Amino acid sequence: MNWLRRLFHGDQLERQLETELSYHVERRIAELISEGVDLQEATRRVRIEFGGEGQVAEACRDARGTRWVEDFLRDCRHGIRMLRRSPGFTIVAILSLALGIGADTAIFSLMDRVMFRMMPVREPQRLVVITRFHPPYGAAHVSYPLFQSFQKELRSFDSLLARNTITGVDIKIDGSIEPVNFDLVSGSYFQLLGLGAAVGRMFDESADRAPGASAYAVISYRYWERRFASNPAVIGKTFKRLNTMFTVIGVTPREFFGTVVGEEPDITVPLTMDAQVRGGDSWLQQPDYNWLTLMGRLKPGRTISQARAETEKVFANIVTADARKDQYDRDRRARLNEYVEVQPGGNGFDDLRRRFGEPLVILMAMVALVLLLACANLANLLLAKSAARQSEIAVRLAIGAGPGRVARQLLTEGLLLAVAGGALGVLLAFVFDEGLVWMLSNGGPRMQLDVAPDGRVLLFAATVSLAACILFSLAPALQTMRQTFQPALSEIRASRWVLGKALIVAQMAISVLLLIGAGLFGRTLLNMYAMDPGFDRRGVLLFSTNAARLGYTPEQFQRMQLRVPEELRAIQGVESAAVSKFPPISGGGWDGAFLVEGKDTAHSEDDVAHINSVGADFFKTFRTPILMGREFDQRDTETSPRVVVVNEAFARHAFADRSAVGKWVAFEGPERSTHYEIVGVVKDVKYESVRGGFPRTVYMMAAQVPPGPDSYTFALRARPGVGPAAIAAALASVDRSLRPANVISLEDHVSRSLLRERLVATLAGFFGVQGLLLSAVGIYGVMAFQVARRRREIGIRIALGANTGTVIGMVLSQTARLTLLGSAIGACCGLVALRGIGEMLYQVGPNDPATFLTAMTGLLAVALAAAYLPGRNAARANPVDTLRTE
Amino acid sequence: MIKPKTDLPQGTLDMLILRVVALEPIHGYGIAARLKQISKDVLQVQQGSLYPALHRLENRKWLAAEWRPSETGREAKYYSLTKAGEKQLALEDDNWQRLTAAVRLVMKSEAAP
Numbered sequence: 001m002n003w004l005r006r007l008f009h010g011d012q013l014e015r016q017l018e019t020e021l022s023y024h025v026e027r028r029i030a031e032l033i034s035e036g037v038d039l040q041e042a043t044r045r046v047r048i049e050f051g052g053e054g055q056v057a058e059a060c061r062d063a064r065g066t067r068w069v070e071d072f073l074r075d076c077r078h079g080i081r082m083l084r085r086s087p088g089f090t091i092v093a094i095l096s097l098a099l100g101i102g103a104d105t106a107i108f109s110l111m112d113r114v115m116f117r118m119m120p121v122r123e124p125q126r127l128v129v130i131t132r133f134h135p136p137y138g139a140a141h142v143s144y145p146l147f148q149s150f151q152k153e154l155r156s157f158d159s160l161l162a163r164n165t166i167t168g169v170d171i172k173i174d175g176s177i178e179p180v181n182f183d184l185v186s187g188s189y190f191q192l193l194g195l196g197a198a199v200g201r202m203f204d205e206s207a208d209r210a211p212g213a214s215a216y217a218v219i220s221y222r223y224w225e226r227r228f229a230s231n232p233a234v235i236g237k238t239f240k241r242l243n244t245m246f247t248v249i250g251v252t253p254r255e256f257f258g259t260v261v262g263e264e265p266d267i268t269v270p271l272t273m274d275a276q277v278r279g280g281d282s283w284l285q286q287p288d289y290n291w292l293t294l295m296g297r298l299k300p301g302r303t304i305s306q307a308r309a310e311t312e313k314v315f316a317n318i319v320t321a322d323a324r325k326d327q328y329d330r331d332r333r334a335r336l337n338e339y340v341e342v343q344p345g346g347n348g349f350d351d352l353r354r355r356f357g358e359p360l361v362i363l364m365a366m367v368a369l370v371l372l373l374a375c376a377n378l379a380n381l382l383l384a385k386s387a388a389r390q391s392e393i394a395v396r397l398a399i400g401a402g403p404g405r406v407a408r409q410l411l412t413e414g415l416l417l418a419v420a421g422g423a424l425g426v427l428l429a430f431v432f433d434e435g436l437v438w439m440l441s442n443g444g445p446r447m448q449l450d451v452a453p454d455g456r457v458l459l460f461a462a463t464v465s466l467a468a469c470i471l472f473s474l475a476p477a478l479q480t481m482r483q484t485f486q487p488a489l490s491e492i493r494a495s496r497w498v499l500g501k502a503l504i505v506a507q508m509a510i511s512v513l514l515l516i517g518a519g520l521f522g523r524t525l526l527n528m529y530a531m532d533p534g535f536d537r538r539g540v541l542l543f544s545t546n547a548a549r550l551g552y553t554p555e556q557f558q559r560m561q562l563r564v565p566e567e568l569r570a571i572q573g574v575e576s577a578a579v580s581k582f583p584p585i586s587g588g589g590w591d592g593a594f595l596v597e598g599k600d601t602a603h604s605e606d607d608v609a610h611i612n613s614v615g616a617d618f619f620k621t622f623r624t625p626i627l628m629g630r631e632f633d634q635r636d637t638e639t640s641p642r643v644v645v646v647n648e649a650f651a652r653h654a655f656a657d658r659s660a661v662g663k664w665v666a667f668e669g670p671e672r673s674t675h676y677e678i679v680g681v682v683k684d685v686k687y688e689s690v691r692g693g694f695p696r697t698v699y700m701m702a703a704q705v706p707p708g709p710d711s712y713t714f715a716l717r718a719r720p721g722v723g724p725a726a727i728a729a730a731l732a733s734v735d736r737s738l739r740p741a742n743v744i745s746l747e748d749h750v751s752r753s754l755l756r757e758r759l760v761a762t763l764a765g766f767f768g769v770q771g772l773l774l775s776a777v778g779i780y781g782v783m784a785f786q787v788a789r790r791r792r793e794i795g796i797r798i799a800l801g802a803n804t805g806t807v808i809g810m811v812l813s814q815t816a817r818l819t820l821l822g823s824a825i826g827a828c829c830g831l832v833a834l835r836g837i838g839e840m841l842y843q844v845g846p847n848d849p850a851t852f853l854t855a856m857t858g859l860l861a862v863a864l865a866a867a868y869l870p871g872r873n874a875a876r877a878n879p880v881d882t883l884r885t886e
Numbered sequence: 887m888i889k890p891k892t893d894l895p896q897g898t899l900d901m902l903i904l905r906v907v908a909l910e911p912i913h914g915y916g917i918a919a920r921l922k923q924i925s926k927d928v929l930q931v932q933q934g935s936l937y938p939a940l941h942r943l944e945n946r947k948w949l950a951a952e953w954r955p956s957e958t959g960r961e962a963k964y965y966s967l968t969k970a971g972e973k974q975l976a977l978e979d980d981n982w983q984r985l986t987a988a989v990r991l992v993m994k995s996e997a998a999p
Contacts, residue, residue: 019963020913020914021933023914023956023961026960028915049933050933050934056934060940060941063938063940063942
């Protein structure tokens with residue numbers, strides 16, 4: 001390409017052109033001399049003939065059709081010179097752009113990954129996720145029998161897949177034990193997704209027909225690289241899980257990260273091997289065990305709404321049939337309330353999207369505002385600079401540059417800034433993204449989320465940079481084009497300053513909006529930390545164990561777990577230890593309908609309580625105050641009389657102001673006739689989340705609860721030195737292969753549950769500060785420029801007796817007027833725009849007056865501080881000097 | 887100062903250059919000299935038109951250029967005809983023949999009483 005050559009060999013082309021033309025001149029002179037003309041006359045004639053070598057060369061350059069490249073290069077060189085002449089401005093401009101573009105790109109990249117990115121499978125747009133909803137608890141998993149019914153009856157799908165994750169499973173491979181993450185998937189999985197093996201082969205639907213006998217494993221590409229150094233000989237390798245030898249038959253493709261965003265399994269095995277992987281009995285035949293998530297591939301020609309309609313109908317029929325078998329009205333009604341949703345599933349099962357979709361949209365909006373603010377800022381600074389460069393521009397116009405040409409020069413300078421800012425921004429985006437993933441990983445292992453900016457993200461960054469460039473350099477460029485016939489060095493026209501003022505007002509409006517957002521999210525987080533959840537979170541360690549994966553019978557399992565607190569109490573420095581099914585703020589729980597003494601005949605729909613089973617010393621460990629009676633202790637065993645502890649909310653609901661202690665409680669169900677005596681009433685504790693309410697709670701004694709498949713969580717209140725090592729030693733004395741997992745302080749446990757709030761508050765705070773800084777820089781720059789332009793006027797004022805205070809006051813009052821106008825506009829926008837975020841706030845309204853006022857005063861203070869410096873400089877100027885130079 | 891004795895019709899300079907270059911690879915000065923010589927001094931191309939035209943034709947890939955020593959010993963830029971240039975020359979020649987034939991016809995008919 002000619003213009004490419006032009007770009008890279010410009011100097012060479014220039015030299016060649018010169019040589020070519022001078023050759024002609026020499027030959028012509030020689031020709032004339034040979035005709036008898038003397039040298040001087042010959043030279044003169046040739047020069048006239050040629051009509052100016054420069055003009056010929058220029059015409060040749062035009063003829064080459066690479067004019068625009070040359071102009072562009074010249075503009076770039078000139079632009080770089082101009083930018084280097086004011087390094088302060090250039091650095092501030094590039095940095096503010098880079099921060100804006102970087103944050104924009106980082107959030108977009110995360111959003112792209114979490115919300116829009118399709119899985120690398122065949123026709124992902126035809127995949128749907130089928131979710132069962134179980135009011136009032138929201139999304140629920142489904143049982144294997146329900147999956148089978150769907151498979152048999154649904155006609156809208158080519159096929160369906162079901163899957164479940166089991167994390168932290170120990171396998172024995174090459175003689176060593178190591179924990180891995182399993183995905184259990186139906187045989188249809190790989191075929192439905194259209195995934196071929198990177199190495200080896202995948203299992204298929206034949207695996208579903210041989211429950212317990214399909215010990216095949218497909219490993220992930222990452223696990224293959226990490227554990228087997230990408231050795232193809234891994235095919236045929238075996239590993240042992242509990243009592244079963246599994247054979248590795250394939251490796252998934254490199255680009256496939258599993259079907260759950262952010263969680264990649266190491267090993268994928270057939271669903272029908274669930275008992276062999278989990279230990280204990282298979283759940284395949286259990287209609288009440290809901291443990292699977294479903295995905296389907298639409299048949300060609302079927303739309304998602306057809307599939308939805310059909311699935312809803314089929315599900316309603318199944319539910320109606322099941323409800324007939326329910327013994328109790330309440331269960332029946334609850335079952336009939338269930339429904340299914342069919343949603344696009346091309347980007348996989350996505351918990352992240354559900355949890356972070358909304359915050360990401362809000363953050364994206366904030367980040368866009370920050371960039372807009374940076375652009376307004378730059379536009380204003382460039383406007384000021386272009387006014388300062390008026391004489392340069394006037395000279396260029398005078399020597400024949402068209403106004404378009406001058407405007408193009410200004411746009412090129414803008415483009416240089418945008419390119420530099422964009423490039424730096426992309427680099428920053430890498431850093432920001434790592435930070436975001438680190439935050440999202442929430443203290444656990446780094447989430448398997450590949451957020452490195454790719455082509456799409458880079459395209460986004462480039463588009464944003466270009467849009468920013470147009471936004472901020474258009475105003476000065478247009479100004480120049482209008483300026484064509486304006487005499488050089490005249491006073492700035494009023495219209496320019498109106499534009500400048502409008503830009504400042506816009507900046508202030510955006511800035512106050514960002515600050516209000518930051519304030520609201522910040523207060524939400526503080527409120528959540530300050531809230532009393534009914535327990536003391538300091539000094540407590542929580543942990544779970546691998547007990548469920550050791551393959552015990554339910555009875556052994558229960559007995560072993562209940563022995564753990566006894567061993568923990570023996571550790572030096574442990575004050576108390578307890579076992580519980582659900583520790584506070586664990587996001588889950590069981591609900592049950594109850595009957596109480598004196599109300600047994602007419603129990604209402606409302607008599608539902610959260611049920612937890614806990615061991616002795618539970619309340620002592622969590623420092624939950626006991627209001628009446630006692631808590632569980634060594635007296636309460638498997639064989640002693642049945643007892644429960646209830647919380648305040650329960651006592652108030654069931655017994656009003658009468659004492660609850662000594663009364664009995666029973667639970668709806670087959671065990672209805674078993675009465676449990678209430679031995680204590682404790683303070684309310686939050687279970688689901690910090691944001692949630694205090695549920696009515698019944699605590700059952702763990703030893704008196706029938707053995708089940710669920711693991712317990714352990715808690716110990718101990719002196720600081722007690723950690724995982726001491727816990728591991730205590731567990732080993734219960735069972736050699738019992739190990740602690742997820743040891744975490746209760747403080748961190750609560751803090752992690754606030755991930756969403758922390759993420760939003762941190763980033764919103766960051767954007768708020770960024771906006772504030774940008775505004776301060778903007779005000780400073782524009783005011784400094786203003787003061788410089790008004791130097792003569794200020795000099796006259798000082799000469800006429802104005803003192804320092806008056807001059808500074810003049811600058812400050814102008815700043816204050818603009819800032820107040822801007823914040824008022826911003827606050828009004830906030831009143832409307834922030835209504836949507838109310839749901840994400842806690843104990844603070846989206847229109848909280850205190851936050852609005854704080855943001856507005858804060859911004860005003862910063863703006864005044866930024867304007868003070870130029871104001872003071874103006875006031876200090878010696879009027880005599882000033883008037884002399886003007 | 888030497889003026890061209892006849893104005894060149896629009897667009898014919900390109901054709902003439904192509905025609906001259908078609909004979910053998912040649913530099914800019916040579917082209918000017920050759921044109922003058924062949925046309926018996928009737929056509930004198932000004933450098934201000936010649937060189938931009940050469941660069942335009944090179945840019946259109948009708949001419950190729952290379953640097954080689956000239957008859958005076960100095961390096962000069964020699965132009966030669968490309969395949970595309972040959973085609974273009976044939977096309978323009980054709981057009982030119984038709985145009986001149988047509989013009990001649992018209993001129994004759996007007997000349998008749």
